[in-house]
Amino acid sequence: MTTDLHAVYRDLHQNPELSFEETRTAAIAARHLEGAGFEVLTGIGRTGVVGVLRNGEGPTVLLRADMDALPVLEDTGLDYASVNVGVMHACGHDVHVAGLIGAAEQLSAERGEWRGTLIALFQPAEEVGGGAQSMLDDGLYERIPVPDVVLGQHVGPAPAGALGAHPGPAFASADSIDITVYGRGGHGSRPETTIDPVVLAASIVLRLQTIVAREIAPRDTAVVTVGRLVAGTKNNIIPNHAELGLSIRAYNEDVRTRVIAAVERIARAESAASGAPEPLIEYAESFPVTVNEPAATERTSAVFRKAFGEASVLDPGQVSGSEDVGLLATAAGAPLVYWILGGADAQTYLAAASAGTVETDIPSNHSPFFAPVIDPTIDRGVAALVSAAREWLG
Ligand code: ZN
Ligand code: ZN
Numbered sequence: 324m325t326t327d328l329h330a331v332y333r334d335l336h337q338n339p340e341l342s343f344e345e346t347r348t349a350a351i352a353a354r355h356l357e358g359a360g361f362e363v364l365t366g367i368g369r370t371g372v373v374g375v376l377r378n379g380e381g382p383t384v385l386l387r388a389d390m391d392a393l394p395v396l397e398d399t400g401l402d403y404a405s406v407n408v409g410v411m412h413a414c415g416h417d418v419h420v421a422g423l424i425g426a427a428e429q430l431s432a433e434r435g436e437w438r439g440t441l442i443a444l445f446q447p448a449e450e451v452g453g454g455a456q457s458m459l460d461d462g463l464y465e466r467i468p469v470p471d472v473v474l475g476q477h478v479g480p481a482p483a484g485a486l487g488a489h490p491g492p493a494f495a496s497a498d499s500i501d502i503t504v505y506g507r508g509g510h511g512s513r514p515e516t517t518i519d520p521v522v523l524a525a526s527i528v529l530r531l532q533t534i535v536a537r538e539i540a541p542r543d544t545a546v547v548t549v550g551r552l553v554a555g556t557k558n559n560i561i562p563n564h565a566e567l568g569l570s571i572r573a574y575n576e577d578v579r580t581r582v583i584a585a586v587e588r589i590a591r592a593e594s595a596a597s598g599a600p601e602p603l604i605e606y607a608e609s610f611p612v613t614v615n616e617p618a619a620t621e622r623t624s625a626v627f628r629k630a631f632g633e634a635s636v637l638d639p640g641q642v643s644g645s646e647d648v649g650l651l652a653t654a655a656g657a658p659l660v661y662w663i664l665g666g667a668d669a670q671t672y673l674a675a676a677s678a679g680t681v682e683t684d685i686p687s688n689h690s691p692f693f694a695p696v697i698d699p700t701i702d703r704g705v706a707a708l709v710s711a712a713r714e715w716l717g
Contacts, residue, residue: 326355326424326425326428328421328424328425328701328702328705329697329698329701331351331355331421331424331425332417332418332421332697332701333403333697334351334403335348335351335412335417335420335421336401336403336404336405336412336417337403337404337405337406338405338406338407339392339393339405339407339410339411339412339417340390340391340392340407340410341391341392341393341394341410342391342447342448342449342450342451342453342454343369343370343391343447343448343451343453343454343457344370344391345370345390345391345447345448346370348370348390348420348445349365349370349371349372349390349445349447351420351424352372352374352390352420352423352424352443352445353365353372353374355424355427355428356372356374356424356427356443357374358428359374359376359427359428359431359432360376360431361374361375361376361427361431361443362374362375362376362377363375364466364467367458367461367462367463367466368446368447368448368454368455368456368457368458368459368460368461368463369447369448369457369461370390370447370448371444371445371446371447371454371457371458371461371463372444372445373442373443373444373445373458373463373466373467374427374442374443374444375440375441375442375467375468376427376430376431376434376440376441376442376443377440378434378437378438378439378440378441379438379439379717380438380439380717381437381438381439381440381716381717382439382440382471382472382715382716382717383439383440383441383442383468383469383470383471384439384440384441384442384470384471384472384474384712384715384716385442385444385470385472385473385474385651385655385657386423386426386427386441386442386443386444386474386475386708386712387423387444387446387473387474387475387648387651388416388419388420388422388423388443388444388445388446388475389416389419389445389446389447389448389449389450389454389648390416390419390420390445390446390447390449391416391447391448391449391450391451391454392405392407392410392411392412392413392414392416392417392450393410393411393412393413393414393450393689394409394410395409395410395411395413395689395690395691396408396409396411396691397411397413397691398691398692399691399692399693399694401694411691413688413689413690413691413693414449414450414688414689414693415477415478415479415666415688415693415695416449418478418664418666418695418700418701418704419475419476419477419478419704420445421701421704422476422664422701422704422705422707422708423443423445423708425701425702425704425705425708426443426704426705426708426709426712427441427443429705429709430709430712430713433709433713436713437713437716437717438716438717439715439716439717440468441712441716442467442468442470444458444651446458446648446651449646449647449648451608452497452608452609452610452645452647453608453647454647455647455648455649455650455651456647456650458651459650459651459654463651463654464654464655469655469656469657470651470652470655470657471657471715472619472652472657472658472659472660472715473648473651473652473655473657473658473659473660473661474623474659474660474661474708474711474712474715475648475659475660475661475662476661476662476663476664476704476707476708477646477661477662477663477664478663478664478665478666478688478695478700478704479639479642479663479664479665479666479687479688480665480666480667480672480681480685480686480687480688481637481639481663481664481665481666481667481672482665482667482669482672482673483665483666483667483668483669483672483695483696483698483699483700483703484631484635484665484669484699484700484703485635485636485637485663485664485665486627486631486635486636486637486662486663486664486665486703486707487624487627487636487637487638487639487662487663488615488620488623488624488638488639488660488661488662488663489615489620489638489639489640489641489642490615490616490617490620490621491614491615491617492574492575492612492613492614492641493613493614493615493639493641493642493661494610494612494613494641494642494643494644494645494646494649494661495546495572495573495574495612495613495641495642495643495644495645496571496572496573496574496576496579496610496611496612496645497570497571497572497608497609497610497644497645498569498570498571498579498583498606498608498609498610499568499569499570499571499606499607499608499609500568500569500571500583500586500604500605500606500607501566501567501568501569501604501605501606501607502527502566502567502568502569502586502590502602502603502604502605503564503565503566503567503602503603503605504520504523504524504527504564504565504566504567504590504593504594504599504602505520505563505564505594505599505600505602505603506518506519506520506521506523506561506562506563506564506565506597506599507563507599508560508561508562508563509560509561510559510560510561511558511559511560511561512559514561517561518597518598518599519561519597520554520561520562520563520564520565520597520599521554521555521561521562521565522597523565523593523594523597523599524552524554524565524566524567526593526596526597527567527589527590527593528549528552528567530589530593531547531549531569531586531589532547534547534582534585534586534589535547535582538581538582538585539578539581539582543573543574543575543578544573544574544578545571545572545573545578545579545582546570546571546572546573546643547569547570547571547582547586548569548570548571549567549568549569550568550569550570551566551567551568552565552566552567552568553565553566554566567590569586571583571586572643572645573612574612574641575612576611576612579611579612586604587604590602590604610645610646610647611647611649611650611653612649613645613646613648613649613659613661614649614659615659615660615661616652616658616659616660618658619658619659619660620660622714623660623662623711623714624636626710626711626714627662627707627710627711630706630710631703631706631707639663642663644688646661648661649661660711662707664700664703664704664707665700666695666696666700667685667695667696668696671684671685672685
């Protein structure tokens with residue numbers, strides 16, 4: 324293997340691209356897949372790239388990497404920091420891309436040792452929750468073999484080289500909901516001529532707090548956050564409307580459905596209670612719960628323990644962040660195993676852990692300081708994908 328993966332990684336990190344704009348990244352992935360003998364499809368779901376390596380009778384294994392960066396101004400001080408000012412690989416998707424390139428090349432070189440079909444999938448736009456769905460909507464599984472298992476990894480603030488998948492619900496669902504309530508504006512001195520959308524919005528915010536407290540069972544968890552509340556222009560004007568921006572998280576589709584139904588019910592009922600018209604309820608970004616199939620997860624974790632040692636394999640627990648990789652597995656009717664790959668310098672991490680300062684000292688994903696160490700993160704990411712894929716291939 325002649326590819327210098329560390330150089331590939333530094334180049335990707337230096338040249339991040341936003342969601343659905345990953346044309347340069349996609350071209351790099353396609354070039355490496357072609358060089359490794361894959362049949363390559365490009366432009367799937369706008370900027371997605373898929374490589375298919377047919378190697379005789381056997382299972383079909385899909386390895387997935389997301390490609391997009393974030394609108395973050397990089398502050399890592401790295402000599403390979405972003406040259407695309409205001410755009411940064413702050414979630415480490417560059418690690419995923421470099422790792423999958425390395426794994427695809429290695430599995431191709433080792434193709435005498437396994438049978439089946441290997442799919443290397445480079446997905447656009449994970450950060451906006453639209454990339455996996457756009458590939459599916461573009462006929463992904465009519466164009467490539469349907470996988471028997473979907474595997475992937477996400478780099479995170481754990482010691483570099485550590486690996487672990489949480490069985491069952493592993494990443495929360497996330498739904499962004501925008502609600503506009505309509506009152507009737509007027510002079511601040513004459514409330515009797517108005518329907519005040521500020522009071523209406525305030526009632527909604529308070530009533531929303533009762534969903535988790537009073538409608539969700541104690542054994543379940545959910546989050547209802549109003550992160551945006553906008554109304555009015557001047558102290559003595561009662562405005563016409565108010566806007567609320569919500570973020571909803573859950574670890575179970577039933578809970579997710581119940582919470583969203585309750586949000587709609589409360590927004591409509593509070594509007595009615597104010598004598599206001601029907602509110603406008605709009606759905607923006609949406610991610611389902613990411614569920615690691617328990618048996619497949621145990622099988623993969625056993626491979627990791629054998630390959631990398633017990634000490635390298637951990638259970639990261641449930642992550643409150645969200646992912647759209649699960650859509651690729653659900654649409655295929657296949658199990659998903661999606662693991663965390665540690666990227667933080669091990670010494671720094673252990674020092675912070677013993678001081679109890681991991682939260683403040685170890686930059687998390689989406690931070691302008693997020694900077695996975697190249698060694699051993701990239702090579703471990705490749706090895707994890709290769710060993711997991713080999714377990715599932717014939
Ligand atoms: Zn992210
Ligand atoms: Zn991410």
